Amino acid sequence: MAKHQNNPRAHNKYKANNLKGYFDSQMEVFTHYLTEHTATCAMVSAETGIPEKNLTRYKKELEDKGLLRVLFVATCKHTRFKAGYLTTNPEIIQSLKGGKK
Secondary structure (H helix, E strand, O other), rough: OOOOHHHHHOOOHOOOOHHHHHHEEEEEHHHHHHHHHHOOHHHHHHOOOEEEEEEEEHHHHHHHHHOOOEEEEEEEEOOOEEEEEEEEHHHHHHHHOOOOO
């Protein structure tokens, strides 16, 4: 048995140049999930398995691009703490902007 078999850094899938696709697909899953559901980052993490710290970063990126909005703040069904319920649904976001494009 080779020494490097238990070392995750020895496998190509962990090298930095291969992680871009992994994180891009997480962003796509996050965006798609919030198009169909209104949820907090903790709820999305529980449903998709994407780490919450990654979702928080994606949330900021999408907010900066105007593709994600916080609809309201309420008690999270997963953590029982107050949190922002999010959406990436373009119809809802458009209605929040007052119909302006």
